[in-house]
Amino acid sequence: MGYTPNVLGRNLRIKSTRKILVLIPTLSNQFYSSVIRGMENVARKEGYQVLISATYSQKETEKELIAMLYNRSVDGIILLSSQLSSKELTEIARVKPLVLCCEYTDGALLPAVTIDNYQAGFQAVEYLIQLGHQKIALISNNTVFSGRQRSQGYRDALKTYHCRYMPSYCVETEYTFQAGVSATKKLMKLPDPPTAIFAISDVLAAGVIKELYAQGKCPGKDVDVFGFDNISLAKMITPSLSTVSQPRRQMGEQAMKLLLQKIEDIHTENPLVILPHQLIFRQSTHDRKI
Amino acid sequence: MGYTPNVLGRNLRIKSTRKILVLIPTLSNQFYSSVIRGMENVARKEGYQVLISATYSQKETEKELIAMLYNRSVDGIILLSSQLSSKELTEIARVKPLVLCCEYTDGALLPAVTIDNYQAGFQAVEYLIQLGHQKIALISNNTVFSGRQRSQGYRDALKTYHCRYMPSYCVETEYTFQAGVSATKKLMKLPDPPTAIFAISDVLAAGVIKELYAQGKCPGKDVDVFGFDNISLAKMITPSLSTVSQPRRQMGEQAMKLLLQKIEDIHTENPLVILPHQLIFRQSTHDRKI
C-alpha cells in the first residue's frame, strides 16, 4: 500500500547494510568489468548489493571511501588495486571486512585473489623465445606488484634460455595506450631494435601495434607482440593480440566469497587464492610452427 | 581519538545521505568513464559521494536500484540509460531526484542532458556524401532513442542529397563488436556492396574495420567507415576512426548540476539540455580533398 521501509532506520537497528563496495582504479579500463560481474553473481545470491566507486589511484580518495566501512555505510569492501601500504591494509582488515582482488600487495594480511603473474610473464616470454626470438623487449609498469612480478618472469625466462638481458630493451612506463606508443617509438629507434615486444597489459600492447603500423612495420610479422589481460580490445584490433587471459569472472566470484566469509566472521583466515591463467595465441605473434 | 561517527544514525536524523547513485548499463563500455568523471567533479565540490551500479539493461535490476531512492539509501539517481517507460520515469521523477544523462527517453518529464543525435547522424552521412559516396550503409540499433535519431539523420541526409535509400544497406543490430563484424559480413555479401559504412557506435565501427581487414579490404581506402562516440578505442585501432565526439565530461557535469538542483527543490524545472557535439575526422574516412 505504497509503504517503503526506510533502510536507514532498519540498518541502524540491524547493524548491517547488505551493501558491498568495490573500489576500482578507473572506469576506463574494461578489464574489471567481468571481474565485477563475477562479484555481483555471488553477492546477489546472498542478498547483497554491489556498489562501485573509482579511486583514480589516489590514496586520499581511497581512504575516504574506505571510511564507509567505519561509518557503517557498507558491510565490506573489495579493492581492485590499492595505494595503501601493506601495513595500512593489514590494520584495516584486522577489524573490517576487506579483500584484495586481481592486485596483490606484498605482505598484507588480508584475503586476496590473483593469478601467478610471475609464471604468466615467464611463459609469455618463453613462448616468444620458442618462436625464435632473441631480441625481446619489455614494456612494463613497476609501480604495482603484479607488474614487477611479470617483469621478473620476463628476466628469468631470458636467463633460463640464455638470452642476453638488455636494459635498453626494458621500458618502464604507465599503463596507458599512449605510453605503449611512446615506448615503442623509443625501442624501434635503437640501433638494434627488438624483434618481439612483451607488454604487460593489452592497452600498452595496443599502443605498440598502433606505433608499429605508423612506422610501416607489420606487427605479427616484422615484430611480434604479446599482451596481458585478454580484454575485449585484444580481439578488436588487427592483428588480434596474443595475450595472457586471467580468469576474471572467477576471480571476482572468489573474492566476493572471501569477503562474505569475512563479514560473517572477521577472524576467519586470510587465504591468498591463486587462480590459473591461460596463454592465448592470436595474430600478433607469428607462430612459425604453423 | 579514534571516534568515527555512525553515518547511519546521522542520516536517519538528518534525512540525507550525501550520496548519489549513477546507473550505468554496463561497465564494459568505456564511453561512460569520462561522463562519470564529470559527475564526480561537481558532486565532490558539493560534498556528495558518487556510487555506481550496473543494470545490464535489465528492467528488474534498474527498478531494484531505483528503490534506493525510496528507502533513502541515496539522495538522487542519474540514469545513463533506462529500460523504464517515459510514464514510469515521469512518475518517479515527480517525487524523487532523478536525471537522465546521454540517453533521452522521449516524452519523459525529468531533467535530461544529451546531444542532438539526429543532427550528428545527419552530418556524419553528409560528410560521407561530400567525399563522393553514394552507396552508404547504416549499422544501427533502434532499441534506444538516440539510435533511432541517428538513423533518422542518416535517412534524411540521403534524401537531402538525393541519394537512393536502400533498405538492404540498413542493418539493425545490437551494440557490440561482434554485431559490427556480422553486419559487415552481410553488407559486403550484397551484389552491390556499399562504399561507406556509418555505424552508430565506435564499438560497432571497430567490428566493421576488423571484418573489412578479414576480407582483404582496406578500411579508409576501399571502404570508408564513420563511427560514433569518440571513445578511446577510436584512436587505438588502425585506421583510426572518424567519429562523432560527444562532450562527455560536460554532459556528466551538467547532469549532476541538474540533479543537485532537484535535490534542493524537487519542484524545480525539467530542462532538456542539448550540448554541442563535434565531428572528428581520422584515417577511416579518406578525405579526397587532402
Place this chain on the structure above:
DNA sequence: TTGTATGCGTTATCAG
C-alpha cells in the same frame, strides 16, 4: 495472536 515499549547513534531543541 496482537500490541507496546525500548534502543540503535545521531542531531536538534530546550531548559538551566
Place this chain on the structure above:
DNA sequence: CTGATAACGCATACAA
C-alpha cells in the same frame, strides 16, 4: 554556554 532529552524509523523483546 552547557547538558539533558526527544525524535528520526525500524526491529526486537516482552507483555497482554
